[in-house]
Amino acid sequence: MNQLETITAILADILDLDPAGITPETYVIRDLRAESIDLLEIGVAMQHRLGIEVDDDTLFLRNMRTVLARAAKAGTAAIDALRGEYPHLDDARLGQMLADQPAGPVLKVRDLAAYAAARGGEREE
Amino acid sequence: MEARRVVVTASGFVLPQGSTRREVVEALGADRGPFVRSGPDPRVAVCPVPDFDLREHVGRCKNARYLTRGQQLCLAAAVRAVDEAGLGPAHLDRAGLFLGLGPNLQARPRDDKALWLLDCLPNTLAAAMAEILGLHGENLTVMTACAASTQALGQAYRTVAAGLADVALAGGGDSRLSPEGIQAYRQAGVLATDFLRPEEACRPFDRDRSGFAVGEGAAVFVLESLEHARARGAAVLAEITGASSSLDGGSLTGPDPSGRAAMRAVRQCLETLGGGELCVLAHGTGTVMNDQTEAAILAETVPGARAICAFKSRTGHLASACGAGELALGLICAQAGLFPAIANLENPIDPALPLLRTPMIFRPQSMLLQSFGFGGQNACLGVRFHE
Numbered sequence: 001m002n003q004l005e006t007i008t009a010i011l012a013d014i015l016d017l018d019p020a021g022i023t024p025e026t027y028v029i030r031d032l033r034a035e036s037i038d039l040l041e042i043g044v045a046m047q048h049r050l051g052i053e054v055d056d057d058t059l060f061l062r063n064m065r066t067v068l069a070r071a072a073k074a075g076t077a078a079i080d081a082l083r084g085e086y087p088h089l090d091d092a093r094l095g096q097m098l099a100d101q102p103a104g105p106v107l108k109v110r111d112l113a114a115y116a117a118a119r120g121g122e123r124e125e
Numbered sequence: 126m127e128a129r130r131v132v133v134t135a136s137g138f139v140l141p142q143g144s145t146r147r148e149v150v151e152a153l154g155a156d157r158g159p160f161v162r163s164g165p166d167p168r169v170a171v172c173p174v175p176d177f178d179l180r181e182h183v184g185r186c187k188n189a190r191y192l193t194r195g196q197q198l199c200l201a202a203a204v205r206a207v208d209e210a211g212l213g214p215a216h217l218d219r220a221g222l223f224l225g226l227g228p229n230l231q232a233r234p235r236d237d238k239a240l241w242l243l244d245c246l247p248n249t250l251a252a253a254m255a256e257i258l259g260l261h262g263e264n265l266t267v268m269t270a271c272a273a274s275t276q277a278l279g280q281a282y283r284t285v286a287a288g289l290a291d292v293a294l295a296g297g298g299d300s301r302l303s304p305e306g307i308q309a310y311r312q313a314g315v316l317a318t319d320f321l322r323p324e325e326a327c328r329p330f331d332r333d334r335s336g337f338a339v340g341e342g343a344a345v346f347v348l349e350s351l352e353h354a355r356a357r358g359a360a361v362l363a364e365i366t367g368a369s370s371s372l373d374g375g376s377l378t379g380p381d382p383s384g385r386a387a388m389r390a391v392r393q394c395l396e397t398l399g400g401g402e403l404c405v406l407a408h409g410t411g412t413v414m415n416d417q418t419e420a421a422i423l424a425e426t427v428p429g430a431r432a433i434c435a436f437k438s439r440t441g442h443l444a445s446a447c448g449a450g451e452l453a454l455g456l457i458c459a460q461a462g463l464f465p466a467i468a469n470l471e472n473p474i475d476p477a478l479p480l481l482r483t484p485m486i487f488r489p490q491s492m493l494l495q496s497f498g499f500g501g502q503n504a505c506l507g508v509r510f511h512e
Contacts (some may be wrong), residue, residue: 016187038187040239048237 003050007109010045014038024110026058046112052119058086059115061070061107064097065100088118128286130351133508134359137205138344138453139182139198139298141172141440149457153465154173154484157324158439160338165304166317169311170326170338172441173302174198188253191243193229195446196250198343199298203254206294210347210359212239214259221263221293222251223281225273228444230305254294262290268445271408271498272370273297274344275448278506279368281348296449298343301442309337313378315412327442328417328469329409329435330480337410340441340485344453362456366491366507367397380418380497384425387418387495387503391426394493394507401490402431404464406455408497409435410442415497420475432487433480434458438468448496448504455492461511462488 004024013020015032028034034042039060047054055065063085065079071081075122082094089111097106138144141159142152152159163169164261179189182201189197207217232244243249248266255261263284267277274297281295301310310316317326317336327338354361371390380387405427408419423433436451437443443450458464464485473480494506 014187014190016185016189037240041190044237044239 004109004113006049007046007112007116010042010049011109014041014045022109024108024113026109027105028107028109028112029105042112046116050116052116054119058088059112061086061111064101064106088115129288131282131285131348131365132351132354133362133365133456134348134349134354135206135210135347135371136344136362136453136456137202137207137209138342138346138450139174139177139201139205140344140450140453141174141340142454143270144201146457146460149454150461150463151455153359153439153458157468158372158441160323160326160441162323163302163307163339166307166311169316170320170323170441171302171307171309172338172340175202176339180388183257186253188256189435191240191249192253193231193445194302194303195227195299195341195343197298198300198341199224199226199250199296199345199446200254200257202296202298202343203258203294203345204343204371206296206347207258212292212347216292217259219262219290219310220260221281221284221290222255222260223265223267223277223284223293223295224251224450225267225275225277225445226250227268227270227273227299227301230301230309231303260294263293269498269502269504271442271444271447272496272502272504273445273498275496275504275506276370277298277496278365278449278452279370279504282365282368282506285348285350289348294345295348296343296345296444298307299444299446300341301339301444302341307339315410317411319472325469327411327438329407329411329438329467330474330478331470332472334413334416336412337437338441340443341497342440342443342450343446344449346449346452361511362460363492364509364511366399366509367394368504368506369393370502370504375501375502378499379414381416381501384418384422384466386501387497388422388426390503390505391422391493391495394505395426397507398491398493398509402487403429404455404459404487404489404492405430405433405492406436406451406492407433407435408447408495409437409467410448411437416474421477423478424475427493430479432464432485433478434464435467435470435480438470439465448494448506452494452506454507455508459489459492462486
């Protein structure tokens with residue numbers, strides 16, 4: 001099982017969903033309706049099953065609005081602020097997020113996979 | 126304010142005998158219950174609910190990861206009860222919720238589960254049930270061992286009688302079939318072990334009884350004030366006339382041999398039942414001490430009863446859910462007009478007691494449910510039928 005497959009299995013398990021309905025482009029909060037306690041479980045499960053250290057705030061983009069507000073106040077470019085906060089996401093993805101942000105929580109399954117990839121980690125047997 | 130009359134308008138159950146009335150009536154027609162040997166410990170007889178899948182009853186449920194098997198059985202029973210009652214969101218919004226539950230013997234600290242704390246908290250099921258069914262009223266989770274679900278029914282009855290809720294869900298669910306559950310009972314020395322066939326393990330009120338067999342299941346009832354039930358045209362299954370509880374204040378496991386406190390609880394309910402033909406739903410575990418004490422209590426308090434049932438001989442011991450499970454079976458039998466014999470009862474410890482030795486065609490006018498748990502925890506419920 002690769003990291004994306006493991007993450008999909010974790011989401012299906014914790015949210016009691018059919019894994020076939022989960023793709024990299026699926027929104028974790030907007031589509032899968034993950035609540036805060038679900039995110040807690042997802043973070044712990046990724047840590048446990050992928051053998052990586054997980055920082056929930058970074059993984060789930062928890063402070064995005066605060067980071068953007070602080071950047072606006074300081075006159076820093078939004079993308080620069082996000083790059084510093086979320087080094088596991090590339091500029092193209094961060095750009096999408098900025099455009100998408102007014103429509104709701106932007107976190108997608110692919111962002112969880114990008115985090116896991118950046119953290120290295122063991123492949124689950 | 127005068128106490129209001131309280132009626133049962135629906136029951137949902139998931140039992141070893143089935144989860145519909147028809148399945149249960151058919152299964153009770155057999156000579157014995159569907160017992161098998163325990164997988165974790167083949168010396169022990171168990172009575173499982175076959176092929177239980179929560180999703181079949183409630184759909185997808187992510188919070189099920191924090192619920193024990195017994196709690197999941199209870200959730201399924203509650204959803205079935207609400208379906209049967211035909212209650213809508215407006216009724217449920219202020220409805221009470223009273224559950225009798227047991228401990229989670231498998232809960233432990235876990236690195237792979239952020240909120241394993243929820244596995245240990247007794248009210249997690251109530252919270253999950255409230256979310257699914259939209260219940261927001263008076264509530265209580267009762268954990269008084271094997272008296273718990275009977276006591277929960279009693280608290281629900283009192284709450285509706287006092288006018289604190291027009292509708293309340295009450296009952297319980299439990300399963301001790303896990304390796305931990307079996308081990309706990311074995312070490313407590315309460316299980317039947319000297320049997321050839323598992324269906325012969327549990328022998329309530331028999332001279333050769335040696336302990337109980339472990340069961341699982343759940344039953345949840347909809348209680349309503351009589352006016353509320355009438356106003357919405359609900360079918361009335363029975364009226365609850367009284368509820369009582371007491372504490373032996375003696376041994377932490379076995380009953381007080383004098384039965385003094387238990388007898389007081391029994392009498393309190395009996396006084397509310399009025400006359401007519403009485404059917405007693407005995408606790409009847411099949412342990413040496415319980416049945417001896419209970420037989421003495423029965424002889425003293427209900428010598429004139431028409432029949433005494435002991436459903437644990439057919440379902441095994443549902444632990445905290447036993448009272449609710451036995452009430453569900455009792456209501457089904459009363460409606461069908463047929464009560465099964467106590468399985469494996471060959472040599473009664475007290476031949477004068479009206480213990481059911483053969484199936485009886487019978488429509489009782491009233492029923493007395495009694496549950497006597499670890500901790501000397503006693504609870505009774507009085508139920509009356511109307512034509």
